[in-house]
Amino acid sequence: MRWLLHHLVIPSLVGALVATLVTPMSFAEQRRSTGRSGYIEIVSSTMGAEVEIDGEQVGTVPIAEKLSVPVGEHSVKVAKRGYTQHLQVVRVKRRQTVTIEADLLALSGVLQVDANVEDARVFIDDEYVGNAPVDQDVEPGSRELKVSLLGYHDFRQTIDITAGEETAITAELERLPPEEDPTHVEPPPPPRWYERWWVWTIIGTVVVSLAVALPVALTRPQDHCEQQWDVKDCFDRSIITINLDQ
Numbered sequence: 001m002r003w004l005l006h007h008l009v010i011p012s013l014v015g016a017l018v019a020t021l022v023t024p025m026s027f028a029e030q031r032r033s034t035g036r037s038g039y040i041e042i043v044s045s046t047m048g049a050e051v052e053i054d055g056e057q058v059g060t061v062p063i064a065e066k067l068s069v070p071v072g073e074h075s076v077k078v079a080k081r082g083y084t085q086h087l088q089v090v091r092v093k094r095r096q097t098v099t100i101e102a103d104l105l106a107l108s109g110v111l112q113v114d115a116n117v118e119d120a121r122v123f124i125d126d127e128y129v130g131n132a133p134v135d136q137d138v139e140p141g142s143r144e145l146k147v148s149l150l151g152y153h154d155f156r157q158t159i160d161i162t163a164g165e166e167t168a169i170t171a172e173l174e175r176l177p178p179e180e181d182p183t184h185v186e187p188p189p190p191p192r193w194y195e196r197w198w199v200w201t202i203i204g205t206v207v208v209s210l211a212v213a214l215p216v217a218l219t220r221p222q223d224h225c226e227q228q229w230d231v232k233d234c235f236d237r238s239i240i241t242i243n244l245d246q
């Protein structure tokens with residue numbers, strides 16, 4: 001019995017304890033693994049803000065239910081793009097509800113710019129911020145937007161940015177006329193008659209025909225000339241002329 005206690009039971013208990021201490025549990029696992037728990041209540045007027053507890057996202061504002069958490073210390077984060085963040089560490093006791101008020105302060109607006117042509121360059125107050133599409137945090141106020149691309153008219157628009165709000169713009173760029181477009185290339189002139197493919201096809205056919213017919217004519221039997229003109233060489237014009245004079 002003592003042998004079993006020292007060699008099996010005690011090592012098993014020690015191993016389980018070490019594994020529990022070494023292996024971190026997620027927030028959800030902690031909630032499921034303990035019966036001793038309390039609650040965190042999130043009160044916020046910043047709709048859509050994301051809520052994290054111990055680095056794990058648990059929902060977005062509004063969160064109507066209280067969040068059950070294990071007894072102990074927890075870090076809570078409430079954040080939304082364009083707003084300040086709310087960070088707080090709380091200690092939760094058994095069956096206790098800790099209320100966190102997290103009304104975030106809007107700092108900047110979100111500007112989203114797209115264009116009807118690829119690689120259009122986006123400028124805000126004459127500062128290049130990237131190629132469309134652009135998703136940019138912008139300080140509140142009146143801003144000058146410019147979207148440009150070589151070969152197109154610039155798109156310009158004055159926009160009012162409100163902190164905590166999103167503004168979406170689609171820039172419609174128009175092509176420059178050919179005489180003003182530095183990227184315009186005139187089409188090549190139509191080919192002349194001797195540059196057309198079918199002309200040289202015909203010429204090639206004629207040349208090939210002559211190349212075949214001429215050797216045949218040169219090798220015709222000589223008796224044909226002897227019978228008709230009484231000469232031995234059909235190409236001896238002097239002999240043909242003499243015979244004709246006779």
